[in-house]
Amino acid sequence: MTIKELEKKITADVAVELADEFDRNFERKAFFTEKWPTTKINNSKGSLLSRTGNLRRSIKYSISDGMIKFSSSLPYASIHNQGGTITVTAKMKSYFWAMYYKAMGGITTKKDGSQSKSKKNVNLSTEAEKWKGLALMKIGHKIKVEKRQIIGGHPEVTKVVKGVVESNVKKFSEELMAQFKR
Numbered sequence: 562m563t564i565k566e567l568e569k570k571i572t573a574d575v576a577v578e579l580a581d582e583f584d585r586n587f588e589r590k591a592f593f594t595e596k597w598p599t600t601k602i603n604n605s606k607g608s609l610l611s612r613t614g615n616l617r618r619s620i621k622y623s624i625s626d627g628m629i630k631f632s633s634s635l636p637y638a639s640i641h642n643q644g645g646t647i648t649v650t651a652k653m654k655s656y657f658w659a660m661y662y663k664a665m666g667g668i669t670t671k672k673d674g675s676q677s678k679s680k681k682n683v684n685l686s687t688e689a690e691k692w693k694g695l696a697l698m699k700i701g702h703k704i705k706v707e708k709r710q711i712i713g714g715h716p717e718v719t720k721v722v723k724g725v726v727e728s729n730v731k732k733f734s735e736e737l738m739a740q741f742k743r
Contacts, residue, residue, distance in 0.1 A: 644708030
């Protein structure tokens with residue numbers, strides 16, 4: 562193995578290891594040891610970044626000129642990773658109303674027409690109220706999105722890179738020593 566081959570192997574191994582670690586952030590609901598902030602309103606479909614799994618599946622990496630680049634094709638990936646604000650648009654309001662009516666449609670009633678007090682109804686009511694509150698926001702209103710980092714620099718990233726480099730260099734030096742012993 563040449564030095565150039567060693568460099569390529571290290572880069573590929575680091576990319577795979579980091580992709581696994583970044584994926585585990587979804588299971589940890591944290592950026593390594595830094596817990597993600599909770600949402601103000603609980604959702605019956607799970608934690609914010611894991612409800613559909615689309616964001617988790619969208620994170621890919623590419624290697625070019627010895628550099629590893631992680632990215633996502635989803636437009637909302639960077640706002641979650643970095644935090645920030647988004648502006649309410651007419652299209653968003655339409656979506657919020659649609660989600661409100663969808664949540665309300667699942668609510669069951671008693672024979673007299675009043676809502677039943679089942680756990681499912683209570684959860685749906687809470688969810689419906691959340692959507693209604695969002696739908697009633699004025700166009701142009703700013704919504705703060707808390708930072709829930711998925712990828713980026715962290716001491717754990719450094720530890721992973723160091724481990725992969727040391728392991729590969731050790732194997733390389735053992736192979737090199739074996740060749741000299743012949």
